[in-house]
Amino acid sequence: MVGTRKCDSAVTAGRLSKAVEFLDAAEHLEDDMPNAAGDLFVDAGIAASDVICCVRLGVHSSSSTHSEAVTLLETADKGSGKHLSTLLGLKNKAAYTHQALSTAERKKMNRAASHLVEAAKRAVASAGQRPDTAKERPTDR
Secondary structure (H helix, E strand, O other): OOOEEEOOHHHHHHHHHHHHHHHHHHHHHOOOOHHHHHHHHHHHHHHHHHHHHHHHHOEEEOOOOHHHHHHHHHHHOOOOHHHHHHHHHHHHHHHHOOOOOOHHHHHHHHHHHHHHHHHHHHHHHHOOOOHHHOOOOOOOO
């Protein structure tokens, strides 16, 4: 496939670990550093999307075109593409403009990233891989 990279269990475990780490950091920073948190929500969503694609397709996106990454994710996990699209749609505002993310945008990004990280964990578990290769997130959040 053009714009993809093959992945193995080490890539899958590493990307899942990063997805969880980015999401935890984003949630920790969300109130005090909203734009940094927004950028980390995007990173969490991208890493989680890579995990889902690795588990279900054996490849993850390496394309610089966001729409190709969304399409690949949608192929791997119907319905998850919209969550990645949400994050990518706010990426520029969070990281590259003078505008600050609103509270509503941060909440939307948190929901999208959280959905993707949880979907990645489920994908790994359903494939019989060990999701505990990434640190577990507390369930009381």
